[in-house]
Amino acid sequence: MGVRSGTSVDVYVGARISLRRSALGLSQTALAEELGVSFQQVQKYETGANRISASRLHRIATVLGTSVGAFFPPAESTVAGPDASGWLGRVRWLQATSxxxxxxxxxxxxxxxxxxxxxxxxxxxxxxxx
Structure with a gap:
């Protein structure tokens, strides 16, 4: 079985979760405890390395006080890949340092x-x- 990586939408959703969590002042550990997973799992969600099930995404939205839809790009937009050239890449660079x-x-x-x-x-x- 090969290693799969998340799609650009998975990466986008993860970045939006990370931004919302950070804006609320929650650590990855605190979010993980609310979800009943490890902080490493939250890291994988936030980078798009692991996909998030619908029920888990609903729980994340509830914990972060927002709607599930807030994590997705507008339907008509195209999502930049995980490189640094697009908006998402710049957000990821911003989140990469304290x-x-x-x-x-x-x-x-x-x-x-x-x-x-x-x-x-x-x-x-x-x-x-x-």
Whole structure:
């Protein structure tokens, strides 16, 4: 039996779960305990390495306080592959470091739109400066 990897939709769903979990301040371990699985299993779900059954996805949505549909891309969109060229790839790079996770979690909590734009400009300038 060969090793199978998740499809681009599996990767997208996993990334959305990871973003929602991080935004709520939950660790992979905390989510795993709520689901009755190991944190390694949550890691595999979040990377798209393992597919998620419908009942498990429903439980994840319930624990994370959202709908199952919130994890899926719009039907008319095409989902980027697991490379870094598409939106999903950039999100995965952001989630790959502790600093990126802090930024991804904190940024949506900035209430003032002008402040969010200023922060985005500063981050973009720092990235260009290398």
């Amino acid at each position: 600093e990126g996770r802090v930024l991804a979690t904190a940024f949506p909590r900035i209430a003032d739109v002008r402040t969010r734009r200023a922060v985005a400009r500063v981050v973009a300038a720092l990235a260009r400066a290398g």
